[in-house]
Amino acid sequence: MITKTKTKTQSPAVPTVGDRLRLDNQLCFALYAASGLVTRAYRPLLEPLGLTYPQYLVMLALWEQAPRTVKALGQALELDSGTLTPLLKRLESAGFVTRTRDVQDERRVQIALTQAGEALREKAAEVPVALACQLQLPLDEIADLRTTLQDLARKMKAAD
C-alpha cells in the first residue's frame, strides 16, 4: 500500500481535487449504493405479498396508524403526492387500501386499510427477519447504523 505524500505543490492555493471527488470518498454514494442494494434485496421477499418496496413502506406506515391522510403519509415517508397518489391508486386497485375524501375538509384524502390490507400484516412480519439474515451484520450494529442514519436525517431536516 502506497501512501500518497502531500508534497505535491502544483498550485498551493488550489488544493488537489482528486481525493475529494473519488467515488469511494463520497458518503452520498455509499448511501445511494447501500440503499439500492437493500431495496433490491427486498424485492424477492415482497413479490409474494404483491408489493413493491415503496408500497411496503406505505403499508408499514398504515399498519402503524390508519386511516391517514396523503399528507400524513407523505410526512412519515418523506414523499410527495406526485409519488404517493399513483402509488396509493395502485394499492387501492390491489384491494389493500381505500381512498376517501375527508368529509370535514374535502381537500384531504383519507387512506384506510381494507381487510386484505390488514391481513397482509402477518405475512409482512416475516420480511424484516428474512432481510436481516442477508445483511450479514450483528443486530446491534444494525441498530447503531439505523440510529446514526436517523440522526443524520433529523439534523438535515432541522437545518432547512
Add this chain to the structure above:
Amino acid sequence: MITKTKTKTQSPAVPTVGDRLRLDNQLCFALYAASGLVTRAYRPLLEPLGLTYPQYLVMLALWEQAPRTVKALGQALELDSGTLTPLLKRLESAGFVTRTRDVQDERRVQIALTQAGEALREKAAEVPVALACQLQLPLDEIADLRTTLQDLARKMKAAD
C-alpha cells in the same frame, strides 16, 4: 406519554409483530430516507453544473477513470444499462461525454469525457464541500458512517 407495557399475551407462540414492523425500527427505511434527503440536498448544488444527481455520480466515476465501457460504469455504480444508456445519452447531448463503439469488440460502448466534461471537474470539486456543511456531522463521523455503509454493501454483495 403512555408506555405500552409488554404484558399483552394474545398468542405467546407468535411474537407480537408490532415492534418488528415499526417504521422507525427499519434500517431499510432509515437508509431510504437518508439517501433521499442527501440526494435532494445535492440538487441545488448540481443544477448550476447542469447535472442531475445520478449524472453527477457517473461523472465522478469518469473523472476517476475514462474512457470506460458502459459495463464498467454499471459495475462501479451498481446500475444496469437500462438506467445508464438513456442517462449517458443525455450526458452526450449535454456535451460532457462521447459514446463510441469499441473497435475491438463492437458490443462494447466506450464512454469518454469531452473537454467540457473534463472542465466540469473543477466546478464539481466544490460540491462535496458545500454538501458536507449541510450534513451537520463532524468529518470523522461522516467517514465512519461511510465506511460502515461500504462494509454493509460489500457483505451483501459477497453473500450473493
Add this chain to the structure above:
DNA sequence: GCCTATTTAATTGTGCACAATTGAATTGGA
C-alpha cells in the same frame, strides 16, 4: 469452420421520485 452459449448494450414496459403547476377547498384578515 461451424454452431451453441455467452456477452454487451439497447429497448420495452412498469413503477417510482420530484419540481412545477393546477383546481378546489379552507383559512384568516379586513
Add this chain to the structure above:
DNA sequence: TCCAATTCAATTGTGCACAATTAAATAGGC
C-alpha cells in the same frame, strides 16, 4: 361577508431504476 393567501391532492413533464427481452457480436468447444 368578502377576498387574498394558503392548503391539499392531483396532474404534467422529466429523469431515473430495473426486470425481461432483443439484436448483434464474441468466445469456446467440437
